[in-house]
Amino acid sequence: EVQLVESGGDLVQPGGSVRLSCAASGFTFSNYWMTWVRQTPGRGQEWVANINEDGGEKHYVDSVKGRFTISRDNTKNSLDLQMNSLRAEDTAVYYCVKGQWADSWGQGTLVTVSS
Amino acid sequence: DVVLTQSPLSLPVTLGQPASISCRSSQSLVASDGNIYLNWFQQRPGQSPRRLIYKVSDRDSGVPDRFSGSGSGTDFTLKISRVEAEDVGVYYCMQNTHWPPCTFGQGTKLEIK
Numbered sequence: 432e433v434q435l436v437e438s439g440g441d442l443v444q445p446g447g448s449v450r451l452s453c454a455a456s457g458f459t460f461s462n463y464w465m466t467w468v469r470q471t472p473g474r475g476q477e478w479v480a481n482i483n484e485d486g487g488e489k490h491y492v493d494s495v496k497g498r499f500t501i502s503r504d505n506t507k508n509s510l511d512l513q514m515n516s517l518r519a520e521d522t523a524v525y526y527c528v529k530g531q532w533a534d535s536w537g538q539g540t541l542v543t544v545s546s
Numbered sequence: 547d548v549v550l551t552q553s554p555l556s557l558p559v560t561l562g563q564p565a566s567i568s569c570r571s572s573q574s575l576v577a578s579d580g581n582i583y584l585n586w587f588q589q590r591p592g593q594s595p596r597r598l599i600y601k602v603s604d605r606d607s608g609v610p611d612r613f614s615g616s617g618s619g620t621d622f623t624l625k626i627s628r629v630e631a632e633d634v635g636v637y638y639c640m641q642n643t644h645w646p647p648c649t650f651g652q653g654t655k656l657e658i659k
Contacts, residue, residue: 466648476587476595476638476650490646526594531642532585534606536594 433457433535435527440540447517449542453510453527461485461505464531467512469523470539477523480512481531494520517544548572548644552637552651558659565626567654569639574619576643583643586615586624589653590635599624626656634658 439451451467466481480491480501489501500513510527524539549572559565575582586599597606599615602622612627626633639651 475653476640478640478646478648478650481646481648492647531645531648532583532597532600533587533595533640533642533648534597534600536596538594 433529435529435535435537437525437527437537437540440525440542442543442545443517444546445518445544447544448513448515449517451512451514451525451527451540451542453537455508455510455527455529458529460503460508463529465501465503465510466528466531466533467501467510468526468528468533468536469521470526471523479525482510514542517542519544547647548575548641548649550639550641550649550651552639552654555652555654557654557656559626559629559656560659561631562628565629565633565656567624567637567639567656569617569622569624569651571620571622571641573644575622575641576619581643582618583641584615584617584622585640585642586613587638587640588633588635589638590632593635595638629656629658631658 434456436454443449467479482489482501486503498516502511522544526539527537529535551570553568582602584602587595589595598609603615614625636653638653642648
């Protein structure tokens with residue numbers, strides 16, 4: 432059974448940083464693209480970033496380019512999202528998602544950016 | 547970016563009756579390989595999203611056959627043949643034909659009348 436467990440969500444001040452992690456199990460992690468998607472009540476679902484199987488190809492939504500960095504460690508079956516220069520509009524539940532076609536989702540971790 | 551527009555945004559349905567949700571794209575979702583990468587997700591209250599349908603009409607494992615997807619080009623539909631109580635939630639379409647970024651519809655909230 433696929434399991435994706437996110438951690439790292441926190442209350443952060445504007446301009447601050449936070450690192451999200453996702454522990455994956457139940458599938459061959461190194462064979463799949465991985466994705467971060469965020470959800471807010473006002474904006475719904477928003478695709479944030481993804482990374483290919485060996486970590487050599489990464490893509491970001493324009494609003495986070497230069498501020499967020501996606502990475503993975505295939506030896507530890509883990510996916511990370513380093514989030515810097517945080518803004519109020521980054522407040523959301525962040526989901527770790529398996530694959531390019533989003534076939535499995537974690538339970539989400541809440542990031543709140545507020546002073 | 548591709549814009550997906552869902553309708554209706556709110557869908558009250560009587561138990562046992564059919565339901566239909568539309569997802570319209572701002573451009574054709576036919577990919578260069580001929581496939582259409584349009585997916586449907588269900589998010590029950592308090593839960594994470596769950597994929598129901600991929601590539602327009604392929605049902606994910608474990609998804610009841612009362613759920614079906616159809617469409618082509620820019621117009622797509624998710625149908626539930628007979629709504630059950632467990633179908634309450636928000637339904638999203640998502641495209642990953644033209645990415646980055648992948649984009650989602652606004653969501654349709656299905657409730658029981």
